[in-house]
Amino acid sequence: MSGPQCCSNPPTLNPSSGEGHVEKLGGLDSYVTGSPNSKLAVLLISDIYGYEAPNFRKLADKIAAAGFFVAVPDFVHGDPYDSEDFSRIGIWLNDHGTDNAFEEAKPVIEDLKSQGFSAIGAAGLCWGAKVVTELAKFNNFIQAGALLHPSLVTLDDIKEVKVSIAILGAEFDQASPPELVKQFEKILSAKPEIDSFVKIYPGVEHGWTIRPSDEAARKTAEESHNDLLEFFTKHVK
Numbered sequence: 001m002s003g004p005q006c007c008s009n010p011p012t013l014n015p016s017s018g019e020g021h022v023e024k025l026g027g028l029d030s031y032v033t034g035s036p037n038s039k040l041a042v043l044l045i046s047d048i049y050g051y052e053a054p055n056f057r058k059l060a061d062k063i064a065a066a067g068f069f070v071a072v073p074d075f076v077h078g079d080p081y082d083s084e085d086f087s088r089i090g091i092w093l094n095d096h097g098t099d100n101a102f103e104e105a106k107p108v109i110e111d112l113k114s115q116g117f118s119a120i121g122a123a124g125l126c127w128g129a130k131v132v133t134e135l136a137k138f139n140n141f142i143q144a145g146a147l148l149h150p151s152l153v154t155l156d157d158i159k160e161v162k163v164s165i166a167i168l169g170a171e172f173d174q175a176s177p178p179e180l181v182k183q184f185e186k187i188l189s190a191k192p193e194i195d196s197f198v199k200i201y202p203g204v205e206h207g208w209t210i211r212p213s214d215e216a217a218r219k220t221a222e223e224s225h226n227d228l229l230e231f232f233t234k235h236v237k
Contacts, residue, residue, distance in 0.1 A: 006175060009211045010084055011053040018057030020064070026108030031057055031072040034064030039119040040236050041069045043108065043142070045101070045128030047207065048092065050080030055210040056125070059225060066229045068236070069117065073108050075101040075131070085101040088197060098127065098152060102134040109141055119143050121236035123228060125209065126151045126175065136161045143234055144235035146228055149206045158187045164235040166197040168224050173206040197231050199224075 015022075020033030030162050031051050044060050047051065051072045060070045105122075112120055121144045124132035129150030136145035137160040146166040147153060153176065165188065169181035178200045188196035205213065205218050212218040 005063040013052040017054040019061045026111040028073040034069040038069045039118045041120045043122040044072045045124035047126035050076045098130040101131045142235035157183045164195040169200045170204045
């Protein structure tokens, strides 16, 4: 499920933000950052606001600084959600299905592999977390996945996960409340063949990792970023 929090505190989009640049990957415009000489890549999939959100690109740059090549495709095709009005989200979701993004992610991953990247991780935020979950149901796309304040992810989805996975949830989250995240954790704990990391961050709301509402949330966002980097360093190698 999604909720009004998905539309709260929207970013001001800036196509020139970030330390990287835009190029084509798998046929999609993609913000890329980090050394192309790295053998390790991370596919970063946005929330409903798309790949031009400055804080989102800062997260990509931070992951790149840890030694990864980071690719951020424009899976919303230049049409990010542009309103704080939650009543319109259903129309937008109908035009921007996560199933389409999942299919479009496949050639992006193949493109990365063709460039010599030997291990690929994927992280998705909100809407993007559903796409990463779909990729994580197979053994041949990514080595590890991370879901940051996920939306639309179900218990049945988690039951099908086949790769190492991290789930970073918020204490106050209508899309994936702590009760649901704990159920995710219970399912994963029954799958010893999968290394999982599940954490609920106190005092923050859905979207806090790139849309923190105050200084306390910004500090918690930094904590979540560090946890994400630690997870990828362990599993994407």
